[in-house]
Amino acid sequence: MTDYRRALEEAVRFLREHDRFLILSHVNPDGDAIGSTLAVAAMLEQLGKSYVLVNESGAPDKFSFLPRFERICNLSQDLAGDTFSAVIAVDCADASRMGDVRHLFAPDAALLNIDHHPTNDAFGAVNVIRTDAAATAEILYDLNEAAGLPITEDFALCIYTGLLTDTGGFRYSNTSPYNMEIAARLLRYGVNPGDVAERCLEVITLSHVKLLRQALQTLRMSHGNLVASVFVSRQDLESVGADREDAGGLVNYCRNIEGVEVGVSFVEAEPGTVKVSLRARSRVDVSEIAKQLGGGGHAKAAGCTLRGTLAEAQERVWNALGQALGVNADE
Incomplete structure (x- = not known):
């Protein structure tokens, strides 16, 4: 057995x-x-x-x-x-x-x-x-x-x-x-x-569409264009009448960009709390990155919740991605 x-x-x-x-x-x-x-x-x-x-x-x-x-x-x-x-x-x-x-x-x-x-x-x-x-x-x-x-x-x-x-x-x-x-x-x-x-x-909510429009304006390419990220603040959520659920799926727009290895979404779920979602293509096991940061998941789909500001969460995640990819964030 x-x-x-x-x-x-x-x-x-x-x-x-x-x-x-x-x-x-x-x-x-x-x-x-x-x-x-x-x-x-x-x-x-x-x-x-x-x-x-x-x-x-x-x-x-x-x-x-x-x-x-x-x-x-x-x-x-x-x-x-x-x-x-x-x-x-x-x-x-x-x-x-x-x-x-x-x-x-x-x-x-x-x-x-x-x-x-x-x-x-x-x-x-x-x-x-x-x-x-x-x-x-x-x-x-x-x-x-x-x-x-x-x-x-x-x-x-x-x-x-x-x-x-x-x-x-x-x-x-x-x-x-x-x-x-x-x-x-x-x-x-x-x-x-x-x-x-x-x-x-x-089916998606109208609030999700409005939030997507805001989020895509924050799109950043980093790590030699191997990483794409979007950022959603509490103010963004409130301005379009969205909630944390409406932010689901934003990370996929990042990961699906041609040439991108890892997509990341940073969502300020509550003041001082940032929900991070990671999606990978092939080179990086994002579950290991999420685990380092107190989260978990799968090799190609993982996440974690970080305390601090959006900028602080970005720095922690980008540093971990830099080590995994062997490429600094600003390269």
Whole structure:
């Protein structure tokens, strides 16, 4: 038996041995985080278990079409001092990515950690980590199978959403024969691929368009034109009525410029807090850079949150990129 299969069996025991669960995903969640959260909820319902879904940042409205979306709480909602002895974290590259949620853990809390990030530090009592999986949703498909549970329409939609978003519509290099096979199987359970792609990949807010127009005016080329960066301040967000969610995807405009190896977006999410997103082409493992700066992710897509001003965040990231590329920022 492989280590992965053994981990899946341990996770199945965890699900069966407990009756009430807290399900968490990473702060500023994406389609895989939300899809995986809701897929676990669907599995637990089949097992006759109860659960509470929490995300520190709340869930982006674009995923409101997913079943049980309305049950995801953020930390501003009153949970009546509730604590949980069984915790499931999905798509969290390390424990800090769960956010400020430790007050929800009972003193005897056991944690099941399900994730696909190479930077995951196995912070759970039970860890199911497969770094070659395109998405955490791919691992949950395997877990559902290991538990002997049928695929429901709700479960299929959540897993498909996680796969679609984390592979960029099955365009990124993490697309594999296996995850394409899973996606094909899920279509048999009522998933409408055109509808999911429209909601997750195509529709953008007017605020995003306005913010994009502002951000592109800040575009800077550095490191011998191998790095392209854009910068968004709190004032920029406020001037167009945008929020942090509207800044999602700006980094891709940088990375997609011909000849660029690394794209970076710097977004001042709160005064003194800068969210950094990194996207790489081939020469740089940006997960290593993000990890140096207290973040994590994948070789070609990673991020971190830095304290300080936009200028201070830029200096730290550009210095790290200079070391990785062997080219100074001003060359």
